[in-house]
Amino acid sequence: MDTLIAQLQRQFRDYTISLYHQGFLDDQFTELKKLQDECSPDFVAEVVTLFFEDCEKLISNMARALDQTGNVDFKLVGSSVHQLKGSSSSVGAKRVKGLCITLKECCDSQNYEGCVRCLQQVDIEYKTLKAKLQDLFNLEQQIVQAGGRIPQVDI
C-alpha cells in the first residue's frame, strides 16, 4: 500500500509541477491552495468550479454578442472580458488571463475578427484547464482514499 501512496503522491507532484511549467497555473493558484485548511477543506475546488461556471457564462455572452454581425456590442464584450480577466487572475489561470488581455485589446480596437479568434482560443483554453484540474483533483481523491496525505508542492 505504501508504494501505491508514494506512487500516487509522486504522480501528483509531477503533474502539478508540469501544470505550472506549462503555464496553465501561476502563483495565485498556490495562494489559493494556502487558503485551504480544516475549516474550508474544499476551498480550491469550490473556487475553481465557480470560475469555470463563470467562464462558461461569460464566453457564451461574448459569443452571443459577437454573433450580432453588424451590430456588435463591443462594450458588452469588453466588460465581459474584463470580468473574465479578473476571475482568471483570481484563480491563477495564467493562460486564460493572457488570452483575456489579448481579447480585451481586440475589443478595444473593435477588431471583430480578432475578437472572434481570441474568444475561440479562450474557450479551448479554459476547457483544457478544466480537464487538467479535474485530473488533479481525481489524483488527490485517490491519495486520500488510499490513506495518504496530499503532498505540498513547492514550485
Add this chain to the structure above:
Amino acid sequence: MEVCNCIEPQWPADELLMKYQYISDFFIAIAYFSIPLELIYFVKKSAVFPYRWVLVQFGAFIVLCGATHLINLWTFTTHSRTVALVMTTAKVLTAVVSCATALMLVHIIPDLLSVKTRELFLKNKAAELDREMGLIRTQEETGRHVRMLTHEIRSTLDRHTILKTTLVELGRTLALEECALWMPTRTGLELQLSYTLRHQHPVEYTVPIQLPVINQVFGTSRAVKISPNSPVARLRPVSGKYMLGEVVAVRVPLLHLSNFQINDWPELSTKRYALMVLMLPSDSARQWHVHELELVEVVADQVAVALSHAAILEESMRARNLLMEQNVALDLARREAETAIRARNDFLAVMNHEMRTPMHAIIALSSLLQETELTPEQRLMVETILKSSNLLATLMNDVLDLSRLEDGSLQLELGTFNLHTLFREVLNLIKPIAVVKKLPITLNLAPDLPEFVVGDEKRLMQIILNIVGNAVKFSKQGSISVTALVTKSDTRDADFFVVPTGSHFYLRVKVKDSGAGINPQDIPKLFTKFAQTQSLATRSSGGSGLGLAISKRFVNLMEGNIWIESDGLGKGCTAIFDVKLGISERSNESKQSGIPKVPAIPRHSSFTGLKVLVMDENGVSRMVTKGLLVHLGCEVTTVSSNEECLRVVSHEHKVVFMDVCLPGVENYQIALRIHEKFTKQRHQRPLLVALTGNTDKSTKEKCMSFGLDGVLLKPVSLDNMRDVLSDLLERRVLYEGM
C-alpha cells in the same frame, strides 16, 4: 387753860365751798399721783426718751404737789401740829423741787423745741424723698418703656413696621392723643405726612420744609415744644376743644449707608430728617415733663438707627437680588455661548465635509477628465479648473484648520517620521519655483539632528513649507538658506526657556532670505490673520495671508515659539521657529537603507473576529478574497453591488474591501457615499481599501481623492493581506501596499 395748838383757819369755814375745795384737792391729789405713775410707766416702755431724769424731777415735783394737796385735805378741819409740820415739809420740798424743775426747764425746753423742729424737718425730708422716689419710679418706668419700645422697633427690619410701632408704643407709653411722622419727599423740599397714630388713612398732606418752626426743630437734637397751631401740628380739624394739648416735635435723622463713618458720628454728616410730632391729650392740663422729653429724644435716636438698619438690609437684599439676576443672566449667556460654539462647531464639521466632498469630486473628476482624450483647448480649460479647485481646496483647508485651531479642538497627529527626509521633500517641492525665480536654496542640517523623530509630520511640513514659501515669495533676488539644529536654550525670549527633557528635544529652524525685508514695526502684525504688508512689490503674490497665522498656531500647539527678525526694509529677514519633538526609539543608526522600510512584524498576527465587508462584482474574485480573509480569521460579509454595499455597511465593519477594477467612477463613488453615511460618527467609519488590478499613480491619486484609506493590488497574496491588515489597523492609512 387748854391751849389749842390747832391752827385756826383764817376765814370762817363755808361748808359748801369747803366741800368743793375738799373734793377738788382730793382729785388733784389723785391726778398728781397718777400722772407720774403714768409717766413712769410710759417712760419705762419707751426706750429712747432721753430726758429720764427730767421726768424723775418732774415726777417728784408732781408727787410732792400731790402730797401737798393731799395733806391739805387734813388742814380743812382742825388738825394737829404734826399734820401742819408734814404739810410744811411737803410744801417746802415741793417748792424746792419745783424751783429746781423750773430752772431745769429753762435748759430743756429749747432742746425740746429744737427736737420738734428737727422732727418737722425730717418729716419734710421724708416727704421730699417720697416724691423723688415716685419720680424715680416713674423714670424707671419710662426707661422700661423705652427699652420695650426699642426692642419693638429693633425687632423688625421692615421700615413701615418700625415707624408704626414707634408711634403706637410712644402713644401708649406717654398716653398721647396724637402722634405723627412727617417724612421728607424725594425732592427734599417738602415734608409729607406719612404715619399717624389715630388716623388710619392720613390725607396726603405736605408742608414746605423751610418753615421756621421746622428749622427750629431740625436745628437741635432735643425735643422742642411747638405751638399746637403750627402747620405740622394741625392734623385734624379743630373740633371745638378748649385747649389743645401741648405739642412736642423732635427730629429723626434719616441715615444713609454712607453716613456710617467710624469717627464721624452721623450727626455731622446727615442731611435729611423726618419730623415726629407728639401731642398730649387736649383738655388734660398735662405738661411735658423733662423725663418724657428725654424719652422722646431717645426714641427718636433709636428709630433713626433702626431705620438705617432697615435701609442697610434693604440695600443688601437688593444687591443680592441683583447679583442673583446677574448670575442667572451670566449663566444664560454662558449657555448661549456654549450653544453658539457647539452650533459653530457642528456647522464647521458639516461644512467641512459638505465643502470637501464636492471639492474632492471636482478635483477627482477633473483629474479623470484630464486622462481622457481632449482637444488642446479643452485640456487647458481642464487644467485651469484643476488648478483653481486645488487652490480652493487648500484655502478651505486653511480656513477650517484655523478655526479648529482657534477652538483648540485641533489635535496633533503624532507619528514617527524621518526629519531629514521631510526637509528634503520640502526643498524638492519649493525648488521648481525657486529655480524659476533664480533663488538658490541651501539646506543645512546640524550633525546632531536626530533622524527619526516623533511629531505631527504633516503639520510640521506645512509650517516649514509656509515659511520657506514665504521666503521665496517675498524675495526677488539673492538666496535662501534653511538651517535646522537642535537648540538647548533660547536666549531670545527670557520667558521661554527650553529644556530638553529625556526623550524630547527642541528643533530650531531658521529660514533666512535676502528679500524685501520687513519694517520692524510691522513684525507683530505678521502673525495676525489676513494681514499682509501691502507694498506694491508683494501685491502680485497670491495667498490669503492665513499662512503665518496658522503656522504660528501649529508651532504653539507643538509647544514652541515662532518669530521673525529683520534688519529693516530691503535687508531681508529671518524667520525662526522652535518646536518640541520627541526622539524616536527606533534606532537612528540605521542609515543603510535610503528610505527606511517599515519592519515587517505583523503586530496583529490574528484578526479573529475582525468584521470586514467585501464588495466585488466578480464572483470568483469575491470568493477568493473572502477565502483569504476567512483564513486570517476575519468575519467576512460579501456583497456584489454598490447599493448592497451601502445598505449593508455598518459601524461594525472595521474594513471594507471594494473592487474598483471596472473603469469609470461608479465604484469610487461608493467610497464617497460611505463617507457620507458616517458623517456623524466619523470615528466609527470603516476603513476603505480599494482592490485594483492596476497600480499606477493616477489610480492611487484617484483613490486618495475619493477618500479611500488604502489601495491593494490584485491578486493579493496571503502574506501581503496579512501585512496590509496589520498596517492598516495600526496606522489607519495605507498607501504602500503596492
